[in-house]
Structures are given as structure tokens and as C-alpha cells.
Amino acid sequence: MENLFAKAFKRLIIKLKDFGPKAVEVNNKERLRATIGALLGIFLTAIVCFYFIASQTVFFIIAPMGASAVLLFALPSSPLAQPWSVLMGNMVSAAVGVSCFLLITNVSVAAAVSVAAAIALMFITRSLHPPGGAIALYAVLGGSEIHSLGFCYVLVPVGINSLVLVITAMVFNNLTRHPYPHRQLANPINLHKTQDAVPTNRAGFNSQDLDVVLQQYNEVLDISRDDLVYLMKQAEMQSYRRRFEQITCGDIMSTDIISVEFGVSLEDAWMILRKHKIKALPVLNKVRRVIGIVTLVDFMKHANLDVYEGFEAKLRNFIRLTRDNYSNKPEVVGQIMTTNVRTAHVDAHIVDLVPLLSDAGMHHIPIVDNENRIKGIVTQSDLVAALYRVNLGAKQ
Numbered sequence: 001m002e003n004l005f006a007k008a009f010k011r012l013i014i015k016l017k018d019f020g021p022k023a024v025e026v027n028n029k030e031r032l033r034a035t036i037g038a039l040l041g042i043f044l045t046a047i048v049c050f051y052f053i054a055s056q057t058v059f060f061i062i063a064p065m066g067a068s069a070v071l072l073f074a075l076p077s078s079p080l081a082q083p084w085s086v087l088m089g090n091m092v093s094a095a096v097g098v099s100c101f102l103l104i105t106n107v108s109v110a111a112a113v114s115v116a117a118a119i120a121l122m123f124i125t126r127s128l129h130p131p132g133g134a135i136a137l138y139a140v141l142g143g144s145e146i147h148s149l150g151f152c153y154v155l156v157p158v159g160i161n162s163l164v165l166v167i168t169a170m171v172f173n174n175l176t177r178h179p180y181p182h183r184q185l186a187n188p189i190n191l192h193k194t195q196d197a198v199p200t201n202r203a204g205f206n207s208q209d210l211d212v213v214l215q216q217y218n219e220v221l222d223i224s225r226d227d228l229v230y231l232m233k234q235a236e237m238q239s240y241r242r243r244f245e246q247i248t249c250g251d252i253m254s255t256d257i258i259s260v261e262f263g264v265s266l267e268d269a270w271m272i273l274r275k276h277k278i279k280a281l282p283v284l285n286k287v288r289r290v291i292g293i294v295t296l297v298d299f300m301k302h303a304n305l306d307v308y309e310g311f312e313a314k315l316r317n318f319i320r321l322t323r324d325n326y327s328n329k330p331e332v333v334g335q336i337m338t339t340n341v342r343t344a345h346v347d348a349h350i351v352d353l354v355p356l357l358s359d360a361g362m363h364h365i366p367i368v369d370n371e372n373r374i375k376g377i378v379t380q381s382d383l384v385a386a387l388y389r390v391n392l393g394a395k396q
Contacts, residue, residue, distance in 0.1 A: 037073030045164045067131035072169040077182040089129030093118035094158040097139025111140045250346040252386040253367045253376030262334035266319040280364040288373045292337035302336045346375045
């Protein structure tokens with residue numbers, strides 16, 4: 001009998017655990033940031049609104065703003081916490097609440113209808129914001145001070161409270177490196193302008209798979225689709241890192257680096273490219289830090305070689321050194337190089353190079369050390385060979 005009781009008790013404990021959420025996976029710094037943000041948000045909203053709302057019979061800040069503050073400062077990337085959701089969601093809900101109070105005499109019915117109608121309208125206006133339900137309910141149950149406002153309740157205090165809180169969140173979140181409004185992560189664009197998916201989306205998980213799963217799941221998630229795609233991709237990359245062990249850029253890079261300096265003539269740079277049969281030259285300063293990269297594409301772009309007619313003559317005239325004191329065309333590498341150079345650290349995992357050398361359309365990645373001095377270069381061929389060797393070793 002005791003054993004049966006013990007087993008039943010254990011099953012009950014396991015069931016009860018389902019009622020509680022998993023621990024929030026953020027560090028103490030992020031928790032402190034959200035806490036301070038909510039403190040400042042509510043304080044500033046209260047102070048500003050107190051001076052804007054002169055009548056002492058009107059609450060200058062309402063309780064549902066506390067719930068909005070949780071979303072704005074603790075979950076600033078949530079679709080439910082974006083400015084449109086906060087402003088439109090709160091004000092639509094306020095209008096619904098006032099309408100229900102004026103049209104429905106039974107308070108219980110008015111309260112229930114106000115919350116339900118607020119949710120429905122927030123869905124329609126794509127402004128779902130959980131505190132909106134509380135704002136609608138508050139319009140019905142808030143007492144004579146709120147009821148006397150009528151539809152002015154939508155603007156004062158709801159509208160002005162929401163606006164000040166959103167402005168505070170914009171300033172605070174961006175200062176603490178949490179972009180707000182949250183920028184959706186753009187999907188990689190096929191550089192060849194075809195209908196094909198980018199290379200990393202052609203095998204394994206892709207966003208279309210997620211769309212199917214989300215339709216089947218059919219519940220509101222507190223994260224945007226694009227952010228969810230990003231997290232899934234990062235999890236996939238982490239899986240690759242684990243499977244490929246710790247193969248770094250330093251393990252696969254070419255160390256005999258063919259490079260040039262800023263003042264090297266275009267003619268000399270072109271001859272170096274042809275001599276070594278390569279397509280890019282890192283441009284280094286005197287202490288061997290990468291300041292740019294010059295590629296065949298840079299030569300073609302600046303020599304106006306988009307049209308084949310006169311190709312050889314155009315190229316010859318472009319790279320030929322001008323002997324006059326004045327030149328109306330670029331003369332040295334530094335004038336045509338690409339300065340926004342993507343580099344990778346010598347200790348970075350090779351998986352980090354995959355999006356750069358595939359989706360981003362890059363062909364050469366300079367590899368640098370802690371002082372940003374060049375240590376080598378990795379090409380698409382280097383990466384393909386490395387991945388081939390890893391897969392071959394795994395099969396053996």
C-alpha cells in the first residue's frame with residue numbers, strides 16, 4: 001500500500017512540474033538590464049505623464065503599463081513588444097473597453113466581452129499586446145474616475161502612457177545594445193538573381209520547412225518567424241561544429257600570402273594576379289594589417305568592362321600607368337580596393353566560413369590574429385577540400 005502511495009505521489013509531482021516553465025536562459029547581466037529598464041521606463045512615464053495630465057481626478061499612469069514594461073524591457077525582440085503592438089494594441093483595447101461599458105449594462109458581461117473583443121481586434125490589426133486585455137478590462141471596472149473620461153480614456157491616459165513608455169524603451173534598449181524596434185533578420189538573397197535558394201538553404205533545414213511546422217503547431221509564439229529561422233540555423237551550425245570537432249581556419253588556410261600595399265600600381269597588381277593565377281590580393285599596411293582587398297571584379301568594375309566590346313583595349317588603358325602629372329583614372333590599388341573587408345580569426349571554426357563563402361558570395365577570406373595582422377587566406381576551394389576530408393574521415 002505504501003509503495004502504491006509513493007508511486008502515485010511521484011506521478012503527481014511529475015505532473016505538477018508541467019505547470020511550471022523552464023528556467024529563462026539569460027545571464028544575470030541581462031536580467032539586471034531588463035530590471036533597470038523597467039524601473040526607468042515606469043518612473044519616466046509616471047513623471048512625464050504627471051505633468052502632462054493636469055487634472056488630479058485622472059490617474060496619470062495606469063496599472064497595465066507595468067505589464068507593458070515587462071515586454072518592452074525584458075522581451076524587446078518579441079512581436080508582442082514592438083511599438084505598433086504597444087501603441088495600437090493598447091489604444092484599440094481602450095476603445096473597446098469604453099464601448100463595452102457604455103453599451104452593455106451588465107458589468108460581468110461587459111468585462112468578458114471587452115477582453116474578448118480586444119483580443120479579436122488586436123489580431124485583426126496585427127497589434128497583439130497582452131496588456132491590452134487588462135486595459136480593456138480596466139475601462140469597464142476602473143471606477144467613476146475612468147468612466148467619466150469616456151473615449152478620452154483612449155488618449156489620456158492610455159495613449160500618452162504607451163507613447164512615453166515606447167520612447168523610453170527605444171532609447172534604453174538601443175543604448176544597451178538591444179536594437180528596438182527589433183529588426184527582423186533578413187533572409188540571404190541569391191546573388192545570382194535566380195529563383196534558387198541560397199546554398200546553405202538547399203540541404204537540411206530551410207524556412208519553408210518551418211512554415212509547414214508553424215501551420216501545424218497553430219499557436220501564437222512569442223518570437224518572430226525570422227528570428228526562429230535564425231536560431232534554428234545557429235543550432236544547425238553548432239551541430240556542425242560539434243561533428244567536425246575543432247578544425248580552425250588556421251588549419252586550412254594558405255600561409256604563403258600573395259599581397260600588395262596601398263600604393264602598388266594597378267599594372268603591377270594585375271601582373272601579380274596573372275602570375276600566381278589568383279583572383280584576389282589582400283591590401284596590407286606597413287604592419288601587415290588588412291586595410292582592403294582587390295579582386296578581378298574590382299578591376300572589371302572600374303575599367304567599365306560590363307560590355308564585352310573593346311574589352312582588351314579598355315583593360316589595357318585602365319591598368320597602364322599614366323605618365324602625366326594629372327590622371328583622371330585610378331592609378332594604384334588603394335583607389336579601387338574594397339575597404340569593407342570581411343575577415344576571420346585564425347582560431348575560428350571553419351563552419352563560420354560557410355555562410356561567407358556561400359550565401360554572401362565571397363571567394364577569399366583573409367585570416368587574422370588577435371592584433372588583426374594577416375596570418376593567411378582561405379578560399380572556397382580550401383573550405384570544400386577541408387569539408388571533404390572531414391566527411392571522408394567520418395565514413396572511414
